[in-house]
Amino acid sequence: MDIIEFIRALAALAVTLGLIGLAAWAMRKYGPDAIGRVIAARQDRxxxxxxxxxxxxxxxxxxxxxxxxxxxxxxxxxxxxxxxxxxxxxxxxxxxxxxxxx
CATH class of the missing domain: 2.60.40 (Immunoglobulin-like)
Structure with missing residues (x-):
């Protein structure tokens, strides 16, 4: 395995883990709980x-x-x-x- 391919594989791994972390953060902030809070804010329930x-x-x-x-x-x-x-x-x-x- 060439050193360039190794660095490229590590970079791909870092990008993949970063996207997973970004998705987890977005789900916590804008996921089903956030939708529930918006619906619960309505007073006619x-x-x-x-x-x-x-x-x-x-x-x-x-x-x-x-x-x-x-x-x-x-x-x-x-x-x-x-x-x-x-x-x-x-x-x-x-x-x-x-x-x-x-």
Whole structure:
């Protein structure tokens, strides 16, 4: 192998690795997450994820807001495990007024 061919192969390797790095950077900046952020910026969406927490590699706890009402969802193994409604405040009704006995 001639020295010129060796330098040419190293240059081709450097260009290839540079293009892979550039593609990785572009995907982080302009990839699916960036598209999701643009869509989430719209305020007329009914459904949105408020918060997400990974419990372990197979399960995730997600707080979802639907029409202003928040729900907690436990996801795992590709299926919905639980749908927990947010507790509603207890509304106390006033006691009925007793009528005087004549």
């Amino acid at each position: 009914r459904l949105r994820i408020v918060e997400s927490l990974a419990l372990d590699p197979t399960r995730r706890l997600v707080v979802v807001s639907l029409d202003g009402e928040e729900r907690m969802v436990l996801l795992g193994d590709g299926k919905l495990l639980d749908w927990v409604p947010r507790p509603r405040p207890v509304v106390e009704l006033p006691a009925p007024a007793s009528e005087p006995v004549a």
